[in-house]
Amino acid sequence: xxxxxxxxxxxxxxxxxxxxxxxxxxxxxxxxxxxxxxxxxxxxxxxxxxxxxxxxxxxxxxxxxxxxxxxxxxxxxxxxxxxxxxxxxxxxxxxxxxxxxxxxxxxxxxxxxxxxxxxxxxxxxxxxxxxxxxxxxxxxxxxxxxxxxxxxxxxxxxxxxxxxxxxxxxxxxxxxxxxxxxxxxxxxxxxxxxxxxxxxxxxxxxxxxxxxxx
Numbered sequence: 549x550x551x552x553x554x555x556x557x558x559x560x561x562x563x564x565x566x567x568x569x570x571x572x573x574x575x576x577x578x579x580x581x582x583x584x585x586x587x588x589x590x591x592x593x594x595x596x597x598x599x600x601x602x603x604x605x606x607x608x609x610x611x612x613x614x615x616x617x618x619x620x621x622x623x624x625x626x627x628x629x630x631x632x633x634x635x636x637x638x639x640x641x642x643x644x645x646x647x648x649x650x651x652x653x654x655x656x657x658x659x660x661x662x663x664x665x666x667x668x669x670x671x672x673x674x675x676x677x678x679x680x681x682x683x684x685x686x687x688x689x690x691x692x693x694x695x696x697x698x699x700x701x702x703x704x705x706x707x708x709x710x711x712x713x714x715x716x717x718x719x720x721x722x723x724x725x726x727x728x729x730x731x732x733x734x735x736x737x738x739x740x741x742x743x744x745x746x747x748x749x750x751x752x753x754x755x756x757x758x759x760x761x762x
Contacts, residue, residue: 550608551622551630553592557581564619568683574690578665579622579630586614607632607650607657618648621664621682623657623699626710628667632657634682634699647682647699660704663711664697665689670714678703 558572558581565575575581583589590609603609618635625631633650650657665685669676677695679685685697750760
């Protein structure tokens with residue numbers, strides 16, 4: 549219900565959408581939009597049968613999230629069911645958070661277990677592009693890429709399990725240099741491509757002087 553209310557407000561956010569190169573169709577498809585006011589939004593939710601106690605328990609009455617000046621993103625689980633919402637300011641003030649979430653550890657929405665737009669990406673073929681922000685994921689997805697967003701959190705073991713569950717087995721991170729034993733190196737990017745253990749073995753055997761082919 550909340551997702552449909554937000555998507556219905558996409559037209560109100562059209563200037564922001566246009567500036568990012570997104571169409572109303574794209575915004576509606578991915579549950580991106582806006583609300584008139586938090587009071588109006590809560591009133592509509594109550595009119596659909598939801599109690600304020602329940603809405604509060606899952607973070608769906610937070611005024612800093614459901615703010616008419618912010619762009620709202622619907623966060624779905626892998627099956628496409630809405631589990632949370634994130635709002636983004638267009639121009640964050642120094643004391644204002646760029647992203648605010650409906651909840652990071654409530655019963656429905658746990659950021660460390662969810663990849664934004666994965667419910668769309670899991671049906672596609674090709675490399676998976678993992679980016680930090682939701683807008684980047686939307687832009688790449690509208691360009692036809694198999695993109696998902698982390699939403700400002702680290703890439704977690706739960707994310708890895710999610711990708712593996714849906715057949716993204718070979719994970720490639722771009723690094724500025726090969727890590728030394730015991731060293732941690734931050735990756736600059738990530739892709740999922742064919743290869744994996746067999747490719748690693750082929751490279752190792754080649755370095756040892758063997759003739760290899762795949």
